[in-house]
Amino acid sequence: xxxxxxxxxxxxxxxxxxxxxxxxxxxxxxxxxxxxxxxxxxxxxxxxxxxxxxxxxxxxxxxxxxxxxxxxxxxxxxxxxxxxxxxxxxxxxxxxxxxxxxxxxxxxxxxxxxxxxxxxxxxxxxxxxxxxxxxxxxxxxxxxxxxxxxxxxxxxxxxxxxxxxxxxxxxxxxxxxxxxxxxxxxxxxxxxxxxxxxxxxxxxxxxxxxxxxxxxxxxxxxxxxxxxxx
Numbered sequence: 001x002x003x004x005x006x007x008x009x010x011x012x013x014x015x016x017x018x019x020x021x022x023x024x025x026x027x028x029x030x031x032x033x034x035x036x037x038x039x040x041x042x043x044x045x046x047x048x049x050x051x052x053x054x055x056x057x058x059x060x061x062x063x064x065x066x067x068x069x070x071x072x073x074x075x076x077x078x079x080x081x082x083x084x085x086x087x088x089x090x091x092x093x094x095x096x097x098x099x100x101x102x103x104x105x106x107x108x109x110x111x112x113x114x115x116x117x118x119x120x121x122x123x124x125x126x127x128x129x130x131x132x133x134x135x136x137x138x139x140x141x142x143x144x145x146x147x148x149x150x151x152x153x154x155x156x157x158x159x160x161x162x163x164x165x166x167x168x169x170x171x172x173x174x175x176x177x178x179x180x181x182x183x184x185x186x187x188x189x190x191x192x193x194x195x196x197x198x199x200x201x202x203x204x205x206x207x208x209x210x211x212x213x214x215x216x217x218x219x220x221x222x223x224x225x226x227x228x229x230x
Contacts (some may be wrong), residue, residue, distance in 0.1 A: 004219035006210055007032065008203060009040035014072055014083060017042065017091070024093050025158045029151045037213060040205035042083035044069040044175055049078035049145050056080045056180040069175065076161035078132070078145035082175035086168025086191070088205045093219070096148070097156045104199040107132055107144060110145075110163055114142045116212040117165075117205070123195050134165075139190035141166050145185045166191035167202045 009017070017040060027033040046057060046069060057071070057080055064071055069084075083089055096106065113129055114134045118125040118141070125134045125141065134142035142165040148157040166172065169191050176189050193200050214220070 002219050003034045004119075004214055004217070005036040007036065007038055008206055009084065011036055011041045011043060011202075014045040014047065014070055017070070017089075018074065021091055021160045022094060025149055025160055028093055028095055028158050029149075029153055031153070033122055035092075035094040035219070037210070038093070039209075040089050040091075041085055041087060041202055042089055044084040046071045046080060046175070046179060047076070047145075048073045048080045049076045051130075053079050057178070058180070059178040060099050062124055063178075069178070074161070076145040076147045078143075080179050081143045081145065081164060082171075082179060083164055083174045084171055085170035086166070086174070086202060088165040088167050088202050088209070089162070090165070090206075090209070091162045092159055092213070094159045094219075095151065095154075095156055096159065101156070103148060106159065107146065110144050110146075111142075113209060113212045113216045114163060114165060116216070117209045118192070119131075120123070120208065121192060121196050121200075123192065135187075136195060138187045140187060141190050141192070141195075165205065167193065167200050167205050169193040 017038070024033060024036055044067070048054060048057070060068070075196055109214055112136050115125040123136060125136055128135050130132060132144045133140055142163055144163045147160045152156055166189060172191055172194065174188055192205065
């Protein structure tokens with residue numbers, strides 16, 4: 001059977017979570033661990049992906065330090081984005097066999113799981129043809145940026161990085177005002193709380209996305225979580 005391990009990590013420093021991803025990727029590659037979905041919040045952080053457009057960061061080093069926002073240049077695809085409290089971050093670490101591999105289909109599945117979740121709240125999520133992520137009209141509610149790590153012990157890839165879904169309305173102002181999100185300056189961002197007018201718990205959103213993730217990706221009932229450390 002095709003099992004998925006899920007784990008809620010609460011709030012975690014970005015660097016610690018990145019190191020944990022690298023460790024688990026190796027375990028999944030060696031078939032020592034089932035595919036894994038990490039769900040968490042981050043402390044305030046900007047990450048710049050492989051597109052490398054530092055001009056899309058509007059704050060200098062002193063302002064970043066004053067606001068307590070970390071900055072990482074990382075190995076996922078895409079441009080700059082914000083991670084912080086009030087946002088559900090998901091890191092799917094999944095083995096993808098090379099036979100019939102469709103990398104674009106993987107991205108569409110991530111989007112689909114989020115779109116299904118939003119529908120629970122009466123939110124009509126969708127896609128923009130030219131951009132990755134999930135949108136509500138012209139407002140982005142979830143960013144997606146991934147990496148496909150070539151497996152060393154078998155034929156295929158193990159995914160890393162993933163999605164960031166804006167849950168709390170505060171996240172819209174706390175960090176996005178300091179960047180041009182994903183290099184897209186003509187559109188803004190939104191959140192589940194803003195669109196519903198209700199207070200929403202991030203951990204609850206993490207719990208509710210798991211059934212949609214397992215449905216879209218074809219997993220059996222998730223394995224019970226265990227404590228992870230980097």
